[in-house]
Structure formats: C-alpha cells, structure tokens
Amino acid sequence: MLRGALIDLSGTLHIDNAVTPNAVAALEKLRQHGIKSTHQLHHRLASLGFRVKPEELFTSLSAAKQLVHSQRLNPLLFLTDSAKAEFNADRSLPLSSPTQRPYDAVVVGLSPQDFHYDKLNEAFGLLRQGAPLIAIHKARYFARPDGLALGPGGFVEALEYASGTKAQVVGKPQAEFFRLALHRLGLAGAPHAVAMVGDDVEQDLGDGAASLGLRRYLVKTGKYMPGDESRATVPLAGVHDCFADAVEAIVSCTPAPETKALGK
Known part of the structure; x- marks a missing residue:
C-alpha cells in the first residue's frame, strides 16, 4: 500500500507558467491528506493556482x-x-x-x-x-x-x-536527495510505500530513486520524449499522459497518501 508521494515540479506540475492538464485539482486531491516540503518556488506555484505552503517545498537548492x-x-x-x-x-x-x-x-x-x-x-x-x-x-x-x-x-x-x-x-538523481525528502516526509523507513512522479526518466526516476525502492511513475509532459520509458534501468510502476493520470493510479493504491513537492 502506498503511503506517500514525491512529486517533481517543473515539467510535471507546470511548464514555465502553464499548468499541466488538471494538475491543480490532482495535487489538491493528494494535498488534503497532507503535503510537507521548503521556500523558493512557493510564489510561482501559488500564482499558477496551486495551494501550497512555503514550508511544503523541498528542492535541490x-x-x-x-x-x-x-x-x-x-x-x-x-x-x-x-x-x-x-x-x-x-x-x-x-x-x-x-x-x-x-x-x-x-x-x-x-x-x-x-x-x-x-x-x-x-x-x-x-x-x-x-x-x-x-x-x-x-x-x-x-x-x-x-x-x-x-x-x-x-x-x-x-x-x-x-x-x-x-x-x-546534491539534487536529483542522487539517492541522498531522495533520502532527505523521505526523512522530511516521515517515511525514511518505508521507501517502498512511496511514489515518485516525474517527467525525466533519468533525473527524477533514475538509479537514485530506483535504488531506494521508490515506486516510479513517468509522465509524458515537460521534457518527456517518446521512448523514454525504455531507458529505465529498473521497470517503472507506470507511464501516464500527465500528472493527473498518475495521481489516479496512486490514489487507487491507497486512500490517504501523504505528499511532498520536489523541485530540481
């Protein structure tokens, strides 16, 4: 059963100032169960309609x-x-x-x-x-x-x-970055119960995330290019057209995931 989700931002939730399809509603669907995360991208996300708190963002920065x-x-x-x-x-x-x-x-x-x-x-x-x-x-x-x-x-x-x-x-795809995010999420001891959603099969979903056993979901927005899924060295949990579709797959695994938003 999934108990948490780590979410890439640029390319997954938004591309520059354009929100990916139904991403605001999809994030809210997860957020009602508690998003934790640090500062910097808050104003941009808020301007795009995402309801997040500054302390709920954790980034490579x-x-x-x-x-x-x-x-x-x-x-x-x-x-x-x-x-x-x-x-x-x-x-x-x-x-x-x-x-x-x-x-x-x-x-x-x-x-x-x-x-x-x-x-x-x-x-x-x-x-x-x-x-x-x-x-x-x-x-x-x-x-x-x-x-x-x-x-x-x-x-x-x-x-x-x-x-x-x-x-x-210090950032993705290093395993230590994901360990820090899991620690903040309170799920350091349960990485197999955490999903990772991103548009980059190497940076977001590569060896760092795979080595910890995260369930990895690739979305076909942002920097995704046809065939990227075939470059995953460890099989992905799912490949979806957009973040909102990945959320449907995540919530089908558990009724109440916790989530954290992850920057580059």
Whole structure:
C-alpha cells in the first residue's frame, strides 16, 4: 500500500507558467491528506493556482544551501537572483561576497545569464586552487514553452573536465536527495510505500530513486520524449499522459497518501 508521494515540479506540475492538464485539482486531491516540503518556488506555484505552503517545498537548492551553510563556505554562485535570495536567507552575512572574504567554493545551478566565458573562467581558477564544485543538479536539459533548452549539466561537466575536479551533486538523481525528502516526509523507513512522479526518466526516476525502492511513475509532459520509458534501468510502476493520470493510479493504491513537492 502506498503511503506517500514525491512529486517533481517543473515539467510535471507546470511548464514555465502553464499548468499541466488538471494538475491543480490532482495535487489538491493528494494535498488534503497532507503535503510537507521548503521556500523558493512557493510564489510561482501559488500564482499558477496551486495551494501550497512555503514550508511544503523541498528542492535541490535546499539541499545545496544546507551543505554550504554546514561547511561555512562562501561560494561563487551560478544562480538566478531569486535563488541567491533563497541562499542568503537565515544568514547574517550574504553569500557570494568576495569583499568580506574570498570565494572558497563554486555552486552551479540553472542560471543562463551566468554561463559565459569570464564567469566560467573565474570558477575554473577557483577549482584549480582546490575549491569544491557543488552542482545543484546535472540535468541535460529542461522544458520551456518553446521546447527543450540546455540545462546546467553540460556546464558542470565542462568545469569538471577543465579543472580535474569532480562535482558533488546534491539534487536529483542522487539517492541522498531522495533520502532527505523521505526523512522530511516521515517515511525514511518505508521507501517502498512511496511514489515518485516525474517527467525525466533519468533525473527524477533514475538509479537514485530506483535504488531506494521508490515506486516510479513517468509522465509524458515537460521534457518527456517518446521512448523514454525504455531507458529505465529498473521497470517503472507506470507511464501516464500527465500528472493527473498518475495521481489516479496512486490514489487507487491507497486512500490517504501523504505528499511532498520536489523541485530540481
């Protein structure tokens, strides 16, 4: 019997500012049984009609922030302005300020405006001096209204290749990311009773989720491409046209699942 569900956001619940078919009602169908999750994507989801609380979101950015703060690092950030604000929350001094102390790490997320030679070269110099490389995730691409677009994965690998430094990936598809989400959900000891719903067969539903025994559901929205299901190394629990259809499959397994929303 399923007791919980972990849900990818971009590409699964929404694509940019467009909600996937019946996703708002489908999430509410699960939410009435209790969604837990952290901050940052709340305003966007709320503007799209999803009724979620800031503390109910758990993202790769949350995991990276936790790592950086625990090690008291001052990283050079490849992040959007809103993501930087999230990173600086609950911190007496803002991150990414070399005037306070030199950069001692590099954090790479999805920030297209930062992927230019000068900044990448600055990151390369830090890595050559021994700074750690932290990747929010290594997605190859992501979905936009005009189609698929380059993700941060290629830029992370370029820095790895040039510097000889291996990135520490904190988000999906790493098993540790899913363990943290299960812990917040209160189901760390019951991963086989938890569903994972996503549009990316590698990042959302790949080896990390499979190794923990999560029941994995692929949706044909967002970055899905025909035949993706055949690339799953461990058989999927289901393949559905959209998130709402996956929810029907989940609720048919249990009358009262708990849910958590997961970002990239």
